[in-house]
Amino acid sequence: MWYSKNKNQKASIPQSSETNQAAESNQKAVIKLKTSLQQNIQTIQNTLGKSSDIVTREIRIGKQGNIKVGILYTDGLTDTASLQDFILETLMLDLNEIDLQEKTSPNQNFISVLKDVALTVGEIKEVTNLEVIITSLLSGETILLIDGYAQVLVISNKKWAERAVSEPTAQTVVRGSQEGFNENLRVNTALIRRRIKDPNLRIESKEIGMRTKTNIAIVYIQDIANEKIVEEVRLRLNRIDIDGVLGGGSLEGLIQDSAYSPFPTIFNSERPDVVASELLEGRIAIVVDGTPFVLVVPALFVQFFQSPEDYNQRTIIGSLVRFLRFIAFGISLLAPSVYIAITTFHQAMLPPSLLISLAAQREGVPFPAFIEVLIMEVTFEILREAGIRMPRSIGSAMSIVGAFVIGTAAVEAGLVSAMMVIVVSITAITSFVPASYEIAISVRIIRFLFIALAATFGIFGIVIGLIALVLHLCSLRSFGVPYMSPLAPFNISDQKDTFIVLPIWKMTTRPHLIGKKNRVKQQDSASAKPAPPKK
Structure with a gap:
């Protein structure tokens, strides 16, 4: 179904009739300018509370200097170089030798002639609505008002401090493009x-x-x-x-x-x-x-495990790394809960030598395995958040040293067993393997639910949790598309880029439920396949 089922989204939509009427009245109440230059400048300044970053300049233009003009712009958001070179210089110097009023025809007003003949900047719009003028001014555009006209010219010359195009910081790859988006x-x-x-x-x-x-x-x-x-x-x-x-x-x-x-x-x-x-x-x-x-x-769910590096490597390497991400996802989700279930309820599943070793490690530990896992998991989550919030130069060092020191001290003090430290460490490392940070956060939340189920019901609790998790995933949709496709509903043609990565010449079609309009994206695989070397 192609409509939103999000209850939270409905809260952002006006529900009451009074709110709808107020919104409609606001839309109808369009404030327009007057013909007086001083009144228009005063209206704009009063609307903005006479803010100090709004620069106002009044000048005279024309061959006789008999036309009064007002210029407003926002300091820090406007390109002052282009304002000086292409607007002020044109108006104050070049137009002194031209009588624009002589070029004005009966069917064309002076402000249109000024836009078409004099100004050499890129985009120029004629505006009469005060709300549009205020928005344009606060967006970095220059406002040109002329005495005697109830309309202004909005000149696009925005420029503000911005970060240059640089290497992505959150999604890095070894082989591939090193360009990342910025804030513009x-x-x-x-x-x-x-x-x-x-x-x-x-x-x-x-x-x-x-x-x-x-x-x-x-x-x-x-x-x-x-x-x-x-x-x-x-x-x-x-x-x-x-x-x-x-x-x-x-x-x-x-x-x-x-x-x-x-x-x-x-x-x-x-x-x-x-x-x-x-x-x-x-x-x-x-x-x-x-x-x-x-x-x-x-x-889609499988989309969060895909990385651009999968397609820049050879097919076998890309498939291996892709499959490794899914395995790491399972380990980070289930490793602590499986350890709790086996050591608490299903000791017979372990080999005798390993069972004796675990029993010897836990001999002096005063807490059950469930409390051990909670202590270590919560401690590691605190260290991870502290490492993110601290300055970058010391954050990583603090998290690594903190985890090593606390883990070693906890084992020596007898609060947790050495095997528990190993399990939590492996879980933490594998949670960073998926290509998307968002899916790693999801695992961090669900992991605690599986830990509670394992401590209560053992392996049976883990199985119940997995069934509930699969049902939940299959019930999700993203803008009308099933979240678990192409796994559920299963589509054989889309499996070429799910758990493994087939050669690029075999990916002849787009995903079935997304690219319905134009599914074919390249020629058939037989003709696209690389030719064998000549003997």
């Missing part, structure tokens, strides 16, 4: 456009947030993406009614399918090559201004 929306869309030079690549712009007016862009390939999914993305974004969205994480919480599921239903990436490959499969990207992470929908 247009830079991010340009990085995508540079990789997909297709006229069918569509970029739709929107503003989210009544106060922040955050710019976002919906990016998709028209002849590949499912129009129903694109329309669902538009619908969920249009429903948002909130003061501000300051990042992709906030937007994700407003449009995701299941707010209370530990598993993410929206994929994100800071790598342009990853987003470009997802677009070529038929997915939709949501670029949010101010964050280097681009949201991608719909998201």
